[in-house]
Amino acid sequence: MNHYVPMPQSFYEQPTLQLAQALLGCLLVKETEEGVASGYIVETEAYMGPADRAAHSFGNRRTKRTEIMFGKAGSVYTYTMHTHILVNVVSSDVGSPEAILIRAVEPFEGTSLMENRRPGRSRKEWTNGPGKLTKALGIQMNDYGHHFTASPLTICEGWEQDSFHISSGPRIGIENTGEARDYPWRYWVEGNSYLSKMRSPTT
Numbered sequence: 001m002n003h004y005v006p007m008p009q010s011f012y013e014q015p016t017l018q019l020a021q022a023l024l025g026c027l028l029v030k031e032t033e034e035g036v037a038s039g040y041i042v043e044t045e046a047y048m049g050p051a052d053r054a055a056h057s058f059g060n061r062r063t064k065r066t067e068i069m070f071g072k073a074g075s076v077y078t079y080t081m082h083t084h085i086l087v088n089v090v091s092s093d094v095g096s097p098e099a100i101l102i103r104a105v106e107p108f109e110g111t112s113l114m115e116n117r118r119p120g121r122s123r124k125e126w127t128n129g130p131g132k133l134t135k136a137l138g139i140q141m142n143d144y145g146h147h148f149t150a151s152p153l154t155i156c157e158g159w160e161q162d163s164f165h166i167s168s169g170p171r172i173g174i175e176n177t178g179e180a181r182d183y184p185w186r187y188w189v190e191g192n193s194y195l196s197k198m199r200s201p202t203t
Contacts, residue, residue, distance in 0.1 A: 004029055004038075004156040006149050012074030016091040016098045019073075020046040021166050021187050023089065025159035028105055030137040031152040037113045037137045039105030039127050040158050043188040043195050045171045046091075049098040053180040054171060057097035068145050069097035076153055078144040084131025087139050089148060089155070103130045103172075103186070105137075106194045113138070129196040165190040172196065 007026065014022060021044075029038040047055035049069075056066045056079070068077045069090055077088035077099050092098035105127045107114055114136040118126045127133040134140075139153060148155040168184045188195050 004154065006154045006156050009074060009149055012089070012091065012148070014091075016046050016048060016100065017185065019089070019091050020044045020100045020185065022161070023100060023102070023155065024166055024187060024189050025161060025164060027108060027156040027158040028102060028133075028137065029109075029154045029156055030139055030143075032113075032138040034138065035110055035113055037110030038108045038156075039133065039137065039194075040108055041102055041104075041155075042106050042192040043102075043104035043186070045101040045103055046185040046187075047088075047099050047101065048183075048185070049092065049096055052183075054174040054183075055098070057099075060097070062097075066097060069099050070095055071145075072147070074148050076143050076146045076148060078134075078139065078141050080141065081131070085134040085139060085141055086130045087134055087143070087153075101130055102133065104128050104188075104192075104194050104196045105133045106192060107136070110137075124193060128194045164192075 023041050023044050026041050027038050049057050050060045057069050068075050073091050075090040077090050088099040088101050090099050114126045118136050126136045143153045167190045168187050170182050171186045174181050
């Protein structure tokens, strides 16, 4: 793991919308007993806390599931949706429950592990969605509450930020959230083939 350089705590202390874009191109790395699997983050979605009807913490809702959202920026927030585990980066200040969903990654290291974990799928289908990438990388519910600066789940230096163009548009799968469904708080690496779903960008 010495060839990976985890992002420092200060990286996570950016404003949430800024961090959601800064995460693009970073390397998401998961260590398991089977080995290491990693991928470059190519799509994120920001959830802006109590005033955001699409956020789990809307109205300052505080439950066993959302408790970590009120914690330290850079904490790991995993939750289950249907049969899928989704992974989020906690952002903003302690007590300000905001988070960023990692929606898609481009496979990098551990591709044989990913192939075994996503049998019968094409390489493009391994990680082009938030529930797919967790399966491919081996991210589990017990990663909840850990921090992305320390193994086994880290976010590390990746692509140079000026090596790609960032687009933004509405978030996905939040149709019943009033005006929140139209906020352009999904960000992606333009033209990347591992994006979860394409829509016309607003920027």
